[in-house]
Amino acid sequence: MKKTYKIEVDCANCANLMEEAARKTAGVAAATVNFMTQKMIVEFAEGQDAAQVMDGVRKACKKVEPDCEIFL
Numbered sequence: 001m002k003k004t005y006k007i008e009v010d011c012a013n014c015a016n017l018m019e020e021a022a023r024k025t026a027g028v029a030a031a032t033v034n035f036m037t038q039k040m041i042v043e044f045a046e047g048q049d050a051a052q053v054m055d056g057v058r059k060a061c062k063k064v065e066p067d068c069e070i071f072l
Contacts, residue, residue: 002043003050008069009035018068021060027053040070 009015015035022031022040027048032041042057044050051072058070 001050002041005040005042005054006071007033007038007040008071009033009038009065010067011035014065014068017064018061021064022057025053025056025060028057031057 007015007018009018012035015033018040019031019033022028022033022042025031027045028042029045030043033039034041042050042054044053054070054072058072061068061070
């Protein structure tokens with residue numbers, strides 16, 4: 001399952017770091033962050049609860065970029 005989320009990130013490098021952190025989160029099959037459109041696309045692993053996985057993604061992204069926002 002794929003979902004698109006609106007994000008708020010200040011620079012392209014931060015977006016790359018957030019993408020990397022999201023990809024490493026348990027339950028995420030793939031993740032892409034587009035700085036220009038301010039969107040994050042997350043593909044969840046089979047059988048994963050999207051809300052629970054996104055809690056992990058949000059925490060991982062906050063570690064690399066404390067000012068970022070992911071709107072669920």
